[in-house]
Amino acid sequence: MSMLKLSWKYLLAKPWNTALNILLLALGLSIITVLILIQDQFENKMNKDAAGIDLVIGAKGSPLQLVLSSVYHIDFPTGNIPLDEAKAISRNRLIKNTIPLGLGDNYQGFRIVGTNHDYLDLYGVTFSDGEAWNRAFDVVLGSEVAEKSGFEVGDVFVGSHGIEAASHEHDEHPYKVVGILAPSDNIVDQLILTSIESVWYAHDEEHDHDKMEKGIAKSGFPETEAGEERELTTLLVQYRNPIAAVQLPRLVNSRSSLQAASPSFEISRLFELLGVGISLVQGLALIIVLIAGLGIFIALYNSLKERKYDLAVMRAIGASKEQLFILIILEGILLTFLGALAGLLIGHLFLYILVTMNEQGALSGLRADVFLNQEWWILAYALAVGILASLIPAWNAYRTDIANQLTK
Amino acid sequence: MIATKSIQFSYEGVPAFEIPDIEIKAGEALLVLGKSGSGKTTFLNILGGLLAPEKGEILIDGISLYSLKGQNLDKFRGKNIGIVFQKPHILGPLSVAENIALPHFFSKSSHSDNVDHYLKELGILDKKNARINTLSEGEAQRVSIARALVNEPKIILADEPTASLDDENAKIVVDLLKTQAAKLKAALVIVTHDQRIKNEINQSITLKRKDL
Ligand SMILES: Nc1ncnc2c1ncn2[C@@H]1O[C@H](COP(=O)(O)OP(=O)(O)OP(=O)(O)O)[C@@H](O)[C@H]1O
Ligand SMILES: [Mg+2]
Numbered sequence: 001m002s003m004l005k006l007s008w009k010y011l012l013a014k015p016w017n018t019a020l021n022i023l024l025l026a027l028g029l030s031i032i033t034v035l036i037l038i039q040d041q042f043e044n045k046m047n048k049d050a051a052g053i054d055l056v057i058g059a060k061g062s063p064l065q066l067v068l069s070s071v072y073h074i075d076f077p078t079g080n081i082p083l084d085e086a087k088a089i090s091r092n093r094l095i096k097n098t099i100p101l102g103l104g105d106n107y108q109g110f111r112i113v114g115t116n117h118d119y120l121d122l123y124g125v126t127f128s129d130g131e132a133w134n135r136a137f138d139v140v141l142g143s144e145v146a147e148k149s150g151f152e153v154g155d156v157f158v159g160s161h162g163i164e165a166a167s168h169e170h171d172e173h174p175y176k177v178v179g180i181l182a183p184s185d186n187i188v189d190q191l192i193l194t195s196i197e198s199v200w201y202a203h204d205e206e207h208d209h210d211k212m213e214k215g216i217a218k219s220g221f222p223e224t225e226a227g228e229e230r231e232l233t234t235l236l237v238q239y240r241n242p243i244a245a246v247q248l249p250r251l252v253n254s255r256s257s258l259q260a261a262s263p264s265f266e267i268s269r270l271f272e273l274l275g276v277g278i279s280l281v282q283g284l285a286l287i288i289v290l291i292a293g294l295g296i297f298i299a300l301y302n303s304l305k306e307r308k309y310d311l312a313v314m315r316a317i318g319a320s321k322e323q324l325f326i327l328i329i330l331e332g333i334l335l336t337f338l339g340a341l342a343g344l345l346i347g348h349l350f351l352y353i354l355v356t357m358n359e360q361g362a363l364s365g366l367r368a369d370v371f372l373n374q375e376w377w378i379l380a381y382a383l384a385v386g387i388l389a390s391l392i393p394a395w396n397a398y399r400t401d402i403a404n405q406l407t408k
Numbered sequence: 409m410i411a412t413k414s415i416q417f418s419y420e421g422v423p424a425f426e427i428p429d430i431e432i433k434a435g436e437a438l439l440v441l442g443k444s445g446s447g448k449t450t451f452l453n454i455l456g457g458l459l460a461p462e463k464g465e466i467l468i469d470g471i472s473l474y475s476l477k478g479q480n481l482d483k484f485r486g487k488n489i490g491i492v493f494q495k496p497h498i499l500g501p502l503s504v505a506e507n508i509a510l511p512h513f514f515s516k517s518s519h520s521d522n523v524d525h526y527l528k529e530l531g532i533l534d535k536k537n538a539r540i541n542t543l544s545e546g547e548a549q550r551v552s553i554a555r556a557l558v559n560e561p562k563i564i565l566a567d568e569p570t571a572s573l574d575d576e577n578a579k580i581v582v583d584l585l586k587t588q589a590a591k592l593k594a595a596l597v598i599v600t601h602d603q604r605i606k607n608e609i610n611q612s613i614t615l616k617r618k619d620l
Contacts, residue, residue: 001506001513013501313497316458317555318486318515320479403459406493407449 003323007330014303018335021295025339025385026346028288029378033347034354035282036374041366043271046072049187050263052122054245057081057089057098057252058234063261064270070101070234071263073111073187077103080231081258087221089252094244095237100221102199103233105159110145112159112175112192114199117218122236123188129153130179136201136216139194140179151177159192159202173202189365196222200230293385296335300328300393311397312405324397332390333383340382344375409434409595410563415454415464417447423618427451430613434562437586437596439606442615448599451615452567455597457485469562486515490556490594492566492585496548498540504551505536511559519560526554530584546577550584557588564589566598570605578604 011018058066061078068075090098102114130153156174195216252260352368411431418424425447453459466473527533530550570578589596
């Protein structure tokens with residue numbers, strides 16, 4: 001026998017009560033766990049995906065939408081911009097480099113992104129098979145796309161127009177897989193990358209086969225013939241110097257038909273908006289935990305009334321006041337420790353379910369199998385609740401008047 | 409083994425008890441008689457280190473019981489005094505064996521391998537792993553006696569141990585207390601107004617209260 005075992009036996013003597021208290025606590029803590037896990041990883045992921053992109057230039061509309069669609073590939077694009085204007089702005093001396101993007105097609109919900117090889121360098125990708133595209137309609141698959149679709153190098157498929165699954169199919173121009181990327185834990189995993197030319201030609205009414213045989217632009221903008229009017233969706237911009245951050249957005253927004261949006265600014269605005277909701281849920285979870293603490297207090301307090309005799313008997317056979325105090329405190333600690341463990345487990349499990357149900361959405365790529373340092377704090381917080389809730393019952397046990405109790 | 413010297417005690421609003429001095433040698437037994445309310449249970453609590461008297465001294469093996477304080481008194485009680493209550497009061501969440509082993513744990517005593525021995529001596533070895541609420545009154549009382557004996561105490565105190573038992577079980581319990589106390593060479597004090605016990609033990613004292 002040990003104090004811990006003795007406490008545990010008394011908890012087991014009331015299994016339903018014990019289970020209810022553990023469950024209530026676990027519920028509150030699991031909500032907190034999920035929030036912490038999502039918040040931490042979401043911010044990380046958002047920052048990682050936007051690394052190296054100082055500014056996004058695209059069609060006028062909502063700046064947040066522009067950033068979400070062209071950096072994170074979750075919302076619809078705001079529209080297209082003329083290639084000429086894009087080229088003109090990219091010559092600005094405040095800009096170090098631009099990467100053009102042509103969006104608009106998908107394969108079973110995975111977005112087909114027309115761009116150049118700079119995009120591959122931006123995310124520092126490595127190939128698990130094959131190589132980058134060198135001709136129109138050659139594509140490179142992100143690791144998740146390859147895994148879900150089962151495609152290998154050499155396979156062909158037909159894209160659909162629009163950025164969501166099950167839209168109208170382009171039946172004439174199959175894409176050919178020439179490379180597959182190694183997992184990189186960022187947005188590229190879920191994209192199908194190709195040249196801008198591919199995207200253009202896929203939408204052309206007539207097919208000019210000579211043009212398709214010509215090479216594609218590996219860097220900069222694709223070449224066009226005189227009089228040919230082409231469009232892009234967005235430009236990803238890298239600043240030359242810090243002054244650009246001040247001047248360039250204003251310049252673009254005021255002087256042209258284009259719109260500039262800063263990913264870091266838009267994302268911090270988004271988090272601010274989400275933050276209100278998150279604090280609300282967090283507050284709710286804290287209240288649940290407090291109620292669980294109250295539940296534990298009431299359970300211990302009530303069971304103490306029935307156990308006064310047991311405690312007196314323990315004193316009569318040699319237990320000290322201190323041992324009774326510890327016995328009750330241990331019950332509180334055991335309850336909350338188990339509640340915290342269950343809460344953390346449920347939290348991770350819940351996130352896992354959330355992520356698997358949401359494979360192509362904003363939560364995709366989050367991991368449920370990471371353990372954050374903050375989770376130690378959850379454990380500590382739970383134990384503090386347990387000790388607090390058992391303090392008064394334990395004090396009552398400490399003061400048990402043996403002789404009086406035994407003669408009743 | 410145990411001796412008391414001019415113990416005085418009274419509850420508020422209750423006239424003082426008249427408690428004679430006693431001395432019991434190792435292996436001897438003493439009956440404590442008296443009317444209801446004469447302070448028998450109170451006296452037993454004082455002897456057991458559960459209730460400090462207002463005046464007087466209790467000597468156990470030469471040690472003045474109430475000179476010990478706090479944990480020291482608790483551990484001394486656990487090791488040297490075995491108490492049997494009128495009702496068995498066995499701890500429900502524990503098994504029979506765990507109940508009997510509990511005094512070892514609390515007083516850190518060294519006799520930790522004798523649980524089976526006492527289960528056998530009291531004829532309840534087959535109940536070793538039984539749940540508490542399946543025991544009969546008589547069996548439960550024997551479990552509580554085993555719990556009082558397991559630390560091999562110098563003093564065994566029993567407060568009306570047979571009050572709720574039938575004739576057969578009452579005889580078994582008194583015989584067990586007598587034989588086990590004799591084996592341990594412990595001093596045995598039994599509080600009772602049970603006629604069935606009075607013939608079994610020949611030394612006795614009678615407590616009085618001034619108004620009764
Ligand atoms: N904690 C207490 N406070 C005040 N009075 C008490 C207390 N405990 C007992 N008494 C009173 O002291 C008297 C003696 O009580 P005690 O329990 O010692 O009697 P007893 O001889 O064991 O009686 P019985 O044979 O009925 O068990 C009784 O009148 C009782 O009401
Ligand atoms: Mg009594």
